[in-house]
Ligand code: NZQ
């Protein structure tokens with residue numbers, strides 16, 4: 001096990017009616033807040049009115065900025081920064097999924113900075129100061145509700161890039177599984193794909209003697225796998241929605257990273273796909289992850305066999321570890337297929353003419369991944385395997 005420091009400061013408020021506490025929680029950070037949200041689902045399903053009431057009861061002054069698109073854009077972030085500076089906003093409340101939360105985080109980091117907020121995403125500068133952010137989560141997926149990252153797409157050049165800092169962890173995250181009842185199946189499964197990917201990125205490590213976190217990863221994966229068919233069948237099953245919602249946070253709050261070094265190449269490759277083609281991040285991952293696995297599993301077939309046996313109940317073949325390993329990858333793909341996720345680029349109507357460009361952009365900062373270091377040609381091969 002590697003040495004580590006673990007601190008996740010996001011206060012999690014979980015359960016039925018949890019959003020009624022938002023006014024009291026937000027009031028701890030200021031009187032004037034920016035309400036940031038997406039394309040309208042919160043208004044359609046009545047959440048907006050409940051939140052507004054709680055905020056007004058707490059005496060807060062509210063400025064609104066909606067319109068965050070999935071794969072959130074830099075232009076809206078810049079608009080948000082201008083509004084917040086002009087209005088002297090003290091706190092940002094994000095209501096939505098990863099896209100809205102990431103947009104809020106990017107605004108929060110941009111307000112006190114005198115240059116172009118994109119500088120943080122190109123690693124030209126590091127985060128030193130942020131405006132506090134709080135979250136009401138509406139879709140379990142990205143884990144941004146307690147992660148240290150924000151992922152934004154710059155429309156100029158379609159670069160989807162990440163900024164990371166502990167300061168970007170939201171002050172609080174309100175998680176009411178009932179709010180997720182309205183998710184259509186396609187969004188539910190894209191969320192599931194992202195949750196699973198966050199766990200698998202951590203699971204496939206070269207660090208030895210990480211039994212506790214191996215088993216925490218396996219348990220979280222199994223919980224998600226077991227509960228997904230239930231929520232697809234019964235969208236209003238509270239228990240199953242609750243398991244998946246809590247798993248989304250656990251998958252990406254860095255507890256499962258303790259003592260190990262994750263891989264993250266599949267995420268790097270996927271961000272090129274969703275940056276250019278504007279597909280859901282989870283859909284890109286369900287095509288890329290199995291391709292990545294096929295490309296790298298020979299580096300440590302025993303680890304892949306452990307994944308197969310412990311997560312997918314594969315009967316181990318002790319004379320043929322590779323066979324067991326490959327069976328695990330096959331079961332993962334079958335699961336994606338069964339719940340309605342794409343497992344090829346073709347299914348997402350992605351032509352093959354820009355694979356080289358994506359491989360180039362993905363590795364322009366150096367090789368990707370830790371389990372196996374991937375250069376441009378490797379990434380290109382993985383993209384080809386995902387066709
Ligand atoms: O915009 P609205 O109208 O709210 O609709 C959204 C959106 O269209 C809809 N939705 C959300 N909650 C709903 C709902 N519809 C009905 N009922 C509800 N309760 O779902 C759609 C997708 O929302 P989005 O926020 O885009 O989804 P997700 O949470 O998957 O976020 C994806 C973004 O997060 C980034 C991804 O790259 C992508 O840009 N990620 C962020 C990470 C982080 N900050 O730590 C890590 C991840 O690996 C990921 O890269």
Ligand code: ZN
Nearest residue numbers: 142194197281
């Ligand atoms: Zn992800």
